[in-house]
Amino acid sequence: MSADLVIIGAGPAGMAAARVAAEGGLSVTLLDEQERAGGQIYRNVGAVAGRGWLGADYARGGALVQGLDHPGITHQPRATVWRIDARRGVIWSRDGQSHVSPAAHVLIATGAQERPVPFPGWTLPGLMPAGAAQILMKQSGMVPDEAILSGAGPLLYLVAAQMIAAGAPPVALVETPTAITHALPKLPRALFGLPTLIKGLGLIARIRAAGIPWYRGAADFRAETTEDGRIRFDFTTGKQSHSLTCGLLLTHLGVIPQSHLTRSMGLAHEYDAEQGAWRPTLDPWGQSSEPHVFVAGDGGGIGGAEAARAKGALAALAILHQAGKLDAAGRDRRAAPLRRALSRALSLRPFLDAAYSVPSAFLAPPDETIVCRCEEVTAGSIRKAACTGAEGLRLMRTSLRTGMGPCQGRMCETTVIGLIAEATDRPASTLGPGRIRTPVKPVTLAEIAALGPQPEETT
Amino acid sequence: MSAQAGTAIIGGGIVGLCVALGLAARGHEVLVLDGRDGDMRASQGNFGLVWLQGKGAGYAPYARWSFQAVQAWPDFAKRLSGLVDVDLALCQQGGYEFFTDAAEYEAFGHDLHRQANALDDRLSFELLNHADLAARLPGIGQRVVGASFCPLDGHVNPLRLHFALRQACLASGVRITGGASVVSVRPAGAGFALLDETGRQTRASRVVLCAGLGAAHLGPQLEFRAPIRAQRGELMITERVADRLPFLSSTIRQVDEGGLQIGGTKAETDCDTETTTTMVGLAQHAVAVWPRLADLRVLRSWAALRVMTPDGYPIYQRSADHPGAFLVTCHSGVTLAPLHATRLAEWIDGDPAAPDLEAFDERRFALS
Amino acid sequence: MNAASRFRDAPGAAPRSLRLMLDGVPVLARPGESVAAALLAHSGGATRQTPVTGAGRAPYCMMGVCFDCLVTIDGHPNVQACMVSAREGMVIQRQIGARRLGDQP
Numbered sequence: 005m006s007a008d009l010v011i012i013g014a015g016p017a018g019m020a021a022a023r024v025a026a027e028g029g030l031s032v033t034l035l036d037e038q039e040r041a042g043g044q045i046y047r048n049v050g051a052v053a054g055r056g057w058l059g060a061d062y063a064r065g066g067a068l069v070q071g072l073d074h075p076g077i078t079h080q081p082r083a084t085v086w087r088i089d090a091r092r093g094v095i096w097s098r099d100g101q102s103h104v105s106p107a108a109h110v111l112i113a114t115g116a117q118e119r120p121v122p123f124p125g126w127t128l129p130g131l132m133p134a135g136a137a138q139i140l141m142k143q144s145g146m147v148p149d150e151a152i153l154s155g156a157g158p159l160l161y162l163v164a165a166q167m168i169a170a171g172a173p174p175v176a177l178v179e180t181p182t183a184i185t186h187a188l189p190k191l192p193r194a195l196f197g198l199p200t201l202i203k204g205l206g207l208i209a210r211i212r213a214a215g216i217p218w219y220r221g222a223a224d225f226r227a228e229t230t231e232d233g234r235i236r237f238d239f240t241t242g243k244q245s246h247s248l249t250c251g252l253l254l255t256h257l258g259v260i261p262q263s264h265l266t267r268s269m270g271l272a273h274e275y276d277a278e279q280g281a282w283r284p285t286l287d288p289w290g291q292s293s294e295p296h297v298f299v300a301g302d303g304g305g306i307g308g309a310e311a312a313r314a315k316g317a318l319a320a321l322a323i324l325h326q327a328g329k330l331d332a333a334g335r336d337r338r339a340a341p342l343r344r345a346l347s348r349a350l351s352l353r354p355f356l357d358a359a360y361s362v363p364s365a366f367l368a369p370p371d372e373t374i375v376c377r378c379e380e381v382t383a384g385s386i387r388k389a390a391c392t393g394a395e396g397l398r399l400m401r402t403s404l405r406t407g408m409g410p411c412q413g414r415m416c417e418t419t420v421i422g423l424i425a426e427a428t429d430r431p432a433s434t435l436g437p438g439r440i441r442t443p444v445k446p447v448t449l450a451e452i453a454a455l456g457p458q459p460e461e462t463t
Numbered sequence: 464m465s466a467q468a469g470t471a472i473i474g475g476g477i478v479g480l481c482v483a484l485g486l487a488a489r490g491h492e493v494l495v496l497d498g499r500d501g502d503m504r505a506s507q508g509n510f511g512l513v514w515l516q517g518k519g520a521g522y523a524p525y526a527r528w529s530f531q532a533v534q535a536w537p538d539f540a541k542r543l544s545g546l547v548d549v550d551l552a553l554c555q556q557g558g559y560e561f562f563t564d565a566a567e568y569e570a571f572g573h574d575l576h577r578q579a580n581a582l583d584d585r586l587s588f589e590l591l592n593h594a595d596l597a598a599r600l601p602g603i604g605q606r607v608v609g610a611s612f613c614p615l616d617g618h619v620n621p622l623r624l625h626f627a628l629r630q631a632c633l634a635s636g637v638r639i640t641g642g643a644s645v646v647s648v649r650p651a652g653a654g655f656a657l658l659d660e661t662g663r664q665t666r667a668s669r670v671v672l673c674a675g676l677g678a679a680h681l682g683p684q685l686e687f688r689a690p691i692r693a694q695r696g697e698l699m700i701t702e703r704v705a706d707r708l709p710f711l712s713s714t715i716r717q718v719d720e721g722g723l724q725i726g727g728t729k730a731e732t733d734c735d736t737e738t739t740t741t742m743v744g745l746a747q748h749a750v751a752v753w754p755r756l757a758d759l760r761v762l763r764s765w766a767a768l769r770v771m772t773p774d775g776y777p778i779y780q781r782s783a784d785h786p787g788a789f790l791v792t793c794h795s796g797v798t799l800a801p802l803h804a805t806r807l808a809e810w811i812d813g814d815p816a817a818p819d820l821e822a823f824d825e826r827r828f829a830l831s
Numbered sequence: 832m833n834a835a836s837r838f839r840d841a842p843g844a845a846p847r848s849l850r851l852m853l854d855g856v857p858v859l860a861r862p863g864e865s866v867a868a869a870l871l872a873h874s875g876g877a878t879r880q881t882p883v884t885g886a887g888r889a890p891y892c893m894m895g896v897c898f899d900c901l902v903t904i905d906g907h908p909n910v911q912a913c914m915v916s917a918r919e920g921m922v923i924q925r926q927i928g929a930r931r932l933g934d935q936p
């Protein structure tokens with residue numbers, strides 16, 4: 005099962021790269037955890053017809069999925085990559101059995117995860133990220149019933165509009181403080197992203213027209229379960245306290261790169277202060293600190309679907325060049341339009357990052373908040389440990405077990421960093437990225453054992 | 464910036480913290496200078512055994528020292544829990560050493576007899592062939608040819624030990640400064656001058672070098688030989704299990720939170736990255752010993768570096784050239800923790816009641 | 832535990848034609864959806880209790896990141912329900928605390 009290129013992640017970046025690389029003459033293995041190609045944004049796009057309410061952008065993913073229909077591309081669905089071994093290849097699991105895909109080149113396109121939104125009560129049944137609700141809409145045709153949308157960021161407007169279109173409008177939109185005015189200086193560049201901006205304004209208009217109560221500048225989030233299993237959501241706006249009841253409380257504060265695989269390989273990473281997250285250090289082609297390992301899409305820094313698609317294609321061109329299938333001139337010529345598309349796609353980013361920066365209360369939440377959902381470690385105990393010498397991610401981890409559960413810190417690291425930064429008065433950029441060990445997703449002992457020569461053979 | 468200390472301890476792993484605690488209990492003013500968060504720390508990646516089997520079979524002083532340590536553990540745990548509210552989960556239930564190779568099993572049996580001799584037969588142990596073992600532990604794998612069992616062996620939660628030691632030191636008045644990798648240490652006047660990488664100077668009348676692998680670099684500045692090297696051990700931890708594993712062994716143990724830790728590998732390297740080959744080996748070993756573990760999920764594997772001396776025994780060295788300078792380093796720092804926090808502190812103080820630790824002088828390596 | 836679902840079906844959604852069992856109670860699922868989605872459509876209550884404090888949790892991120900949707904599926908404990916497609920006849924149990932060791936000898 006050796007391939008010239010193994011791509012991990014069948015979202016826009018991975019799918020675009022697969023097509024370009026295969027057309028250029030490489031054999032490509034495309035691995036993805038999901039049953040179908042599409043990634044988070046185009047989830048299920050190949051399988052679902054007639055969900056017009058999800059919008060035209062969603063339907064556009066169909067072309068990318070169709071692009072995978074190429075003799076040079078082997079798509080392995082339900083393939084969970086749990087380790088990349090520099091010598092052996094990409095190790096992945098399906099149905100309790102692990103496989104090794106040796107590769108001359110690896111492209112990691114594992115995308116983003118939602119930024120954790122910790123506050124007292126966020127672990128209760130009845131709370132979910134807005135992106136999770138969107139996945140349910142795409143994958144299952146389920147819409148949130150009597151939901152409140154809270155937090156900030158463009159996705160919140162999109163989900164609200166989709167809910168309205170599906171006949172299940174949110175009962176309220178509770179927006180945390182945004183810094184639109186502060187972000188205005190970044191608008192001139194944002195004008196290149198005019199279509200996106202207009203689309204955003206269109207969404208806002210639809211939410212207004214639907215008469216959804218809209219709270220702005222909300223803070224002090226707190227959720228509790230009511231006696232009948234619904235969610236009571238308390239928050240403040242300025243000096244005013246509010247208490248709303250809903251069936252489902254959806255939260256969102258943007259997305260961050262999924263960097264567990266890149267970190268587990270020991271690749272160089274850097275802190276992106278605008279996006280408040282660690283990401284792999286990449287050259288303009290997506291090449292990492294390891295020459296044969298590339299990263300494209302949101303996993304290398306948040307840029308959205310259009311940017312991911314361009315970055316995937318750019319990385320594929322660089323890999324074709326590295327593999328001797330494309331000369332430098334050809335690579336650069338084909339890259340030019342992609343770079344223009346990328347620049348257009350990213351033009352709105354600085355504005356969005358500045359306008360929807362994360363309020364500090366969600367980086368360093370109140371003491372009673374459960375920060376590490378797996379090990380159930382509270383913000384209070386993290387603060388206390390930070391003040392008595394656990395001044396780094398690793399010491400915190402071994403002191404309190406933060407990040408030691410099955411999610412391996414995916415749901416708590418940003419918050420642990422925020423809390424240590426607050427307690428020790430240091431910038432987040434000096435904390436992390438935490439060291440990630442494999443398997444990045446749990447696999448059974450039997451499965452690992454089966455990767456080696458069997459006992460009978462060894463004796 | 465500069466600081467003053469009676470005794471400066473370089474290194475905040477379990478060895479340095481035990482010594483700090485011991486000296487603080489003896490009324491000294493102690494400052495621990497610790498390295499960076501990302502430093503290699505055996506103390507944050509070890510297996511947590513409080514172990515006697517096989518220790519010092521070929522070196523009676525080490526056999527006796529380990530024996531004393533194991534016996535001192537219950538009191539030490541009590542002392543720590545009096546200082547801080549941390550459960551160390553000390554459990555000295557007795558432990559097994561499992562063998563899938565008949566020759567190794569036999570050789571280890573000989574070692575245990577030698578170790579028992581060194582301890583004037585205070586070491587009790589059993590050697591069990593497969594049938595004996597299967598009678599005692601139904602569920603043992605077919606490929607296990609035999610096992611040794613020592614009722615004195617046990618384990619603690621090693622991460623909580625490190626955490627508890629830090630807290631206990633703080634509660635005892637020890638100052639701990641993190642992010643303070645010492646780059647130079649030299650005799651100055653009646654004491655020592657230390658410089659750390661942040662540019663901070665520290666003056667101390669005594670200095671104890673407990674920097675784990677960092678001592679290889681710092682030791683020579685005080686004219687210690689410090690012949691230590693890194694030896695990689697790889698481990699894995701599984702998801703939590705509600706049932707209690709019916710045994711403790713040197714390679715498979717259930718931590719008090721419920722997960723199973725699997726380890727025991729050795730490789731001569733200073734690279735602390737886990738490897739596919741060893742993960743496979745550990746998984747095969749675990750399933751061979753206890754087939755029921757097969758469907759347990761591994762959450763994480765990791766590698767940690769042992770701080771090894773050429774013969775594997777500790778170095779407790781008092782500087783001849785620079786009175787007041789000490790080098791303390793060892794493998795098995797978990798097992799030896801109670802003695803480091805008591806008897807070793809007496810020895811550093813030159814207390815007449817202190818044990819004779821001549822056998823752990825690093826000059827033994829010059830002679831050989 | 833069987834709070835009403837916090838979701839409803841979108842207009843035109845396909846019928847739930849698959850039948851799963853959750854702790855002995857039938858749960859309906861749509862072909863192509865994850866087990867977690869089917870559980871959320873069935874009830875708004877907890878689908879597991881954490882091994883640390885026994886707190887109730889339900890599927891959260893829906894993309895394999897958070898591990899809050901762990902359930903036992905066809906005898907396999909601690910399976911991420913959001914990463915497994917629903918299939919006819921699946922037997923699911925809420926994951927109550929830590930898993931048990933397999934009982935094969």
Ligand SMILES: Cc1cc2nc3c(=O)[nH]c(=O)nc-3n(C[C@H](O)[C@H](O)[C@H](O)COP(=O)(O)OP(=O)(O)OC[C@H]3O[C@@H](n4cnc5c(N)ncnc54)[C@H](O)[C@@H]3O)c2cc1C
Pocket residue numbers: 473474475476477478479480496497498499502503504505506507508509510511512513514643644645646673674675676677678681695696697698766767768769770792793794795796797798799
């Ligand atoms: C895989 C493995 C399994 C083990 N299992 C067991 C077991 O089951 N039972 C047992 O008893 N023992 C076990 N051990 C051994 C035990 O972990 C060690 O003996 C013990 O942790 C050593 O502690 P230490 O303080 O000497 O070193 P470390 O824990 O390595 O600490 C060294 C400290 O020195 C600091 N430092 C380094 N350089 C400098 C500098 N220049 N300035 C300031 N500070 C510095 C570092 O930051 C660090 O904090 C195991 C070890 C390993 C690796």
